[in-house]
Amino acid sequence: MSDEKKPGAATVAIHAGQEPDPSTGALIPPVHLSATYIFTGDKLDRFMAGDEDMYTYGRTANPTQDQFEEKIARVEGGEAALATASGMAAISNAIMSFAGSGDHVIYARSIYSGTYYTIRNLFARMGIQDTLLASMDNDSLDAACQANTRVLYFETISNPNLRVADADRLTAWAKKRGLLTIVDNTFMSPYLFKPLAHGADLVAQSTTKYINGHGDQLGGVIVGSKDLIDTVHSLVYQNLGAVPSPVNCYLGMRGMKTLPLRMEKHCENAMCLARAMERNPRVVRVDYPGLESHPDHTLAKTLFPRGFGGMVAITVDGGLRLARQTAQNLRLARYCASLGDLETIVETPANITHGKIPPEIRREMGVTDGMIRVSVGCESAEDIIADFEQAIAAL
Ligand SMILES: Cc1ncc(COP(=O)(O)O)c(C=O)c1O
Structure with a gap:
């Protein structure tokens, strides 16, 4: 086991995901705006055979987005991250990846109104059943849990009335029943609270708020294990295409340095x-x-x-x-x-x-x-x- 001291929060926020540009030596990496990437030699064949990774098209991956995702994964303490066009894209992509028609999701009732409208106006149409709980005590959770329940969803601090979720108890309850826990950490940011360290499977949040912090970027991010993030990417994300612009990824990365x-x-x-x-x-x-x-x-x-x-x-x-x-x-x-x-x-x-x-x-x-x-x-x-x-x- 390595006895190397782990870097502090400020060091990670500033340095993670950022290497000087190898082609120019620029300390601050360039923003990659290209929507597509050329296939040279037999690179495409090797890529299709799974022998080599490459950038192919901006809806699937982008180098600036990758850097932003690496920084945010490190700051959140997750294996992988997926940046999205908005916080709502992160939340809806995450839930839709693990709950489909006939499945059931339990939500804390006091949630951001956009999430509430998504449940009521969109997920209901897609056949995703829900229970919105006024109280998240274990008895209420037990009563709400069904054979088809797949996901437990809550906000670290609820919007707008600022009640605090008992994250360790909630994630332990969900784990015992084989449910996936998704947490919106927008109000706290990963500097003040890291849901993954408290048993959450995925964090799905807005970067428009504290993560970017300057009011000039719209974005979201999902963070968790590589397996779960890969599932979101392949099943929902690259098909629906709620991809952030590279400029917004750059702004998010810059904002995070001062988080x-x-x-x-x-x-x-x-x-x-x-x-x-x-x-x-x-x-x-x-x-x-x-x-x-x-x-x-x-x-x-x-x-x-x-x-x-x-x-x-x-x-x-x-x-x-x-x-x-x-x-x-x-x-x-x-x-x-x-x-x-x-x-x-x-x-x-x-x-x-x-x-x-x-x-x-x-x-x-x-x-x-x-x-x-x-x-x-x-x-x-x-x-x-x-x-x-x-x-x-x-x-
Ligand atoms: C707690 C919370 N989650 C998610 C969102 C959605 O974020 P976005 O506006 O980036 O889609 C908001 C927006 O205000 C929010 O307050």
């Missing part, structure tokens, strides 16, 4: 804002796993030793009308639908991300009408807090 730095600052700022909002009399509720008042705080402390993430949900008294007004009163933070950027971004789930979900289901998901979901950015903490305080004071 540890950014996540430290997101966590620090989120904690400061959450504490300030707890003291504000117009705020009736603050959801942040780092607060002692959060129902999952004890679990969060064991799962997230590096920090509790950059997402905070605050609920103002006065329902959706005043939540929207607060969002519009903000001067530094931006009212728009994304998260994980350097800029502080807010959205009101009741009329944006979760707006098309029936109100009674929204309530069951823990989404209040007055909720403002905050993706706390990397600006100076005192400026972020002052912005929220003036926005609420102006109501």
Whole structure:
């Protein structure tokens, strides 16, 4: 066994998947835009016989994408990764690879609305059965499990109400029943939590958010064992073609180099804002796993030793009308639908991300009408807090 010390998280984030370009010596590798690759000599015959690997066509593989995938696999602690055109492509490709017509999937009910719509509007049409569970305790899971259940799916921290999944218990439950566990880790990023180390089979997440971190790339990634990733690639991915552009792979790779730095600052700022909002009399509720008042705080402390993430949900008294007004009163933070950027971004789930979900289901998901979901950015903490305080004071 090697006694070589493993490189730290920041070293891996910066160096993994990146070698100087052998033809020019360029430190930063070039972006490969070519859609296709020439067949020279008998290379194609050797490729078809399985004796040699080669790039053939961009929907199957691309060198820039390979570098991005190698970096992300190393950062996540997985054997292999597959980059996709968006987070939704990663999630849908992963689920569709292991659940088909007549199969059943169990989901935590409080999930990203796009995933919810995919289950309800697309997977149902394809004959994939589902159970959306309000509670993921073992009794509820046992009751939901059927002979045709294939997959258990949950988010590390649920969107937007920030409940923490008991990942070790959930993956152990699934393993015992021979189910595959797929985890959306978008809200935490691999710097703060690595689902594979907690028993998950696959991570399927958006890179549009913290992984790229600069709001200028749309992408997703699936990470897991080489066998599982090969199955996704051959069965679904290269047929449906939700392939990322090489430029987006490059941006994702560049963004990941600062992931540890950014996540430290997101966590620090989120904690400061959450504490300030707890003291504000117009705020009736603050959801942040780092607060002692959060129902999952004890679990969060064991799962997230590096920090509790950059997402905070605050609920103002006065329902959706005043939540929207607060969002519009903000001067530094931006009212728009994304998260994980350097800029502080807010959205009101009741009329944006979760707006098309029936109100009674929204309530069951823990989404209040007055909720403002905050993706706390990397600006100076005192400026972020002052912005929220003036926005609420102006109501
Ligand atoms: C938790 C979560 N998962 C997945 C997605 C989908 O990602 P994308 O927009 O890159 O498709 C989002 C988007 O907001 C999200 O918040």
